[in-house]
Amino acid sequence: MTKSSDNYYITTPIYYASGKPHIGHAYTTIVADALARFYRLVGKRVHFLTGTDEHGQKVVEKATEQGITPQEFVDALDLDFRALWQRLQISNDDYVRTTQARHRVVVQRIFDKLYQQGDIYKRSYEGHYCVPCEAFWTERQLTDGKLCPDCGREVTWLSEESYYFRASNYAQRLIEYIDAHPDFIRPVTRANEMMSNFLRPGLQDICVARSSLKWGVQVPFDPEQVVYVWIDALSNYISVLGYTEEDDSLMQNFWPADLHLVGKEITRFHCIIWPIILMALDLPLPDTVFGHGWLLFDDDKMSKSKGNIIDPNEVIDEFGSDALRYYLLAKVQLGNDANYTDDLFTLVFNVDLANDLGNLLSRTVAMIERYFQGEVHAATAADEADQELQNLALATPAAVRAAMDALEPNTALAAIWKLVGACNKYIDNQAPWALQREGKIERLQTVLYQLSEALRFIGVLLQPFLPTTAESIFTQLGIPDHIKIHTWDSLAEFGLFPPGTVVHKGDPLFPRHLDTPPAEKGNTKGQKV
Ligand code: ME8
Numbered sequence: 001m002t003k004s005s006d007n008y009y010i011t012t013p014i015y016y017a018s019g020k021p022h023i024g025h026a027y028t029t030i031v032a033d034a035l036a037r038f039y040r041l042v043g044k045r046v047h048f049l050t051g052t053d054e055h056g057q058k059v060v061e062k063a064t065e066q067g068i069t070p071q072e073f074v075d076a077l078d079l080d081f082r083a084l085w086q087r088l089q090i091s092n093d094d095y096v097r098t099t100q101a102r103h104r105v106v107v108q109r110i111f112d113k114l115y116q117q118g119d120i121y122k123r124s125y126e127g128h129y130c131v132p133c134e135a136f137w138t139e140r141q142l143t144d145g146k147l148c149p150d151c152g153r154e155v156t157w158l159s160e161e162s163y164y165f166r167a168s169n170y171a172q173r174l175i176e177y178i179d180a181h182p183d184f185i186r187p188v189t190r191a192n193e194m195m196s197n198f199l200r201p202g203l204q205d206i207c208v209a210r211s212s213l214k215w216g217v218q219v220p221f222d223p224e225q226v227v228y229v230w231i232d233a234l235s236n237y238i239s240v241l242g243y244t245e246e247d248d249s250l251m252q253n254f255w256p257a258d259l260h261l262v263g264k265e266i267t268r269f270h271c272i273i274w275p276i277i278l279m280a281l282d283l284p285l286p287d288t289v290f291g292h293g294w295l296l297f298d299d300d301k302m303s304k305s306k307g308n309i310i311d312p313n314e315v316i317d318e319f320g321s322d323a324l325r326y327y328l329l330a331k332v333q334l335g336n337d338a339n340y341t342d343d344l345f346t347l348v349f350n351v352d353l354a355n356d357l358g359n360l361l362s363r364t365v366a367m368i369e370r371y372f373q374g375e376v377h378a379a380t381a382a383d384e385a386d387q388e389l390q391n392l393a394l395a396t397p398a399a400v401r402a403a404m405d406a407l408e409p410n411t412a413l414a415a416i417w418k419l420v421g422a423c424n425k426y427i428d429n430q431a432p433w434a435l436q437r438e439g440k441i442e443r444l445q446t447v448l449y450q451l452s453e454a455l456r457f458i459g460v461l462l463q464p465f466l467p468t469t470a471e472s473i474f475t476q477l478g479i480p481d482h483i484k485i486h487t488w489d490s491l492a493e494f495g496l497f498p499p500g501t502v503v504h505k506g507d508p509l510f511p512r513h514l515d516t517p518p519a520e521k522g523n524t525k526g527q528k529v
Contacts, residue, residue: 017054048091052096238251291335357420358510
């Protein structure tokens with residue numbers, strides 16, 4: 001069986017369960033969620049995976065500091081991650097933890113198979129090692145001859161007997177693969193980086209098991225050794241699909257993945273180590289690995305090891321989950337770095353969400369209540385302005401689809417906001433209050449019908465991005481669930497909104513924030529902690 005193009009498999013990195021989730025983790029997961037929801041909306045069968053990476057030295061150290069076992073430590077963090085995903089309405093279909101038995105057995109089988117076929121061998125090794133990043137570096141890669149090129153901390157010298165993967169055997173095949181598959185590594189700048197920094201200079205064999213580690217998956221034929229982080233972590237993408245299990249229907253249906261969405265700092269692992277493991281296992285490679293940019297704070301990367309972290313829970317407490325989703329989806333271009341500041345967040349909240357979208361819904365619903373006791377009446381003859389609004393609404397789904405296919409959620413939201421803007425302009429130009437004053441009731445009914453229908457389009461289109469808001473739009477418009485006009489297919493026609501529907505004004509979607517940004521009120525959100 002080969003994977004159907006109707007099936008879509010998307011993954012986030014599995015996040016280290018060594019510290020609380022921060023806004024960087026939220027960013028990747030929200031983007032993946034918007035894509036997963038979008039492809040479900042257009043009718044694909046989606047498998048969306050996220051999870052936590054729970055092994056490694058850092059976990060042992062942190063657990064020891066707290067006087068608890070590594071398992072207790074990761075169990076507590078797992079709850080934090082899951083709680084955040086729930087608050088952010090993340091619609092993952094599965095959640096993997098590398099401490100789960102289903103994952104461990106697959107890692108062991110993979111390790112065993114690669115050893116049996118000669119891709120993994122044992123030798124002793126000495127090298128520069130960065131404990132926080134859990135990575136070995138060559139002399140050449142170090143900054144100033146002693147610092148980790150990723151986090152800038154001092155490395156230590158480590159010597160031990162370990163298992164190695166013969167990466168060098170696969171380098172040429174991988175170079176040819178990347179050359180032949182321009183969509184495999186995106187954006188293209190990352191593909192160029194991979195080629196010039198790592199592949200063309202020649203691949204060194206990769207350490208895949210360590211005797212100095214105690215917290216991890218045991219090497220099946222050598223209990224002194226533990227599988228080193230990357231083979232363990234990367235295998236999650238297939239361990240959850242039941243690779244090597246008797247029932248491999250998930251594997252058949254969803255592998256290869258359509259998209260591994262990752263931060264740019266781990267592109268290397270996903271575009272070099274993972275593909276060669278897959279080649280060695282004789283499995284197809286994922287369609288795309290996308291290495292997105294970083295959210296920066298004061299132009300510096302937010303990260304647990306640097307301690308300059310923004311807690312997404314605080315942002316949600318203050319502005320709501322959809323506001324955070326909107327900001328990260330609409331104001332960050334996937335692939336580029338972006339600065340996060342409280343001031344910018346508040347501005348975007350007030351302008352795009354409270355003013356543009358929130359007001360559009362509340363004034364439309366308020367006018368229908370004021371002029372027609374809440375009832376939406378049928379439209380009569382459409383004039384040029386009506387036609388223009390209708391044409392834009394009908395063109396927007398294709399624009400959103402093209403943007404999502406191109407992995408540009410910001411462009412998709414810009415297209416939706418163009419429609420929102422056109423609706424607001426339509427209200428200003430049509431001036432329903434004047435139509436009422438002048439007794440032009442039929443025209444008034446038409447204008448309010450056009451707006452209700454355009455808002456239905458906006459509600460449908462917003463579902464993947466702002467799920468709570470989309471639901472509120474449907475509720476306030478009075479669209480009952482059983483009428484199937486919130487589906488993607490229903491956007492093929494403008495005019496499906498049923499006349500006679502009664503709208504219900506609800507709470508404002510986004511109550512305006514007049515406050516000073518939270519950081520200035522003594523709250524630490526957005527400050528280095
Ligand atoms: O690397 N901006 O886990 P991790 C944007 N366990 N995204 C950010 C970010 C920031 N400032 N900080 C983190 C690991 N991220 C491994 C992955 S996968 C088989 C194993 C996001 O907890 C981004 O997706 O350090 C980044 O790649 C990931 O979190 C790193 O999470």
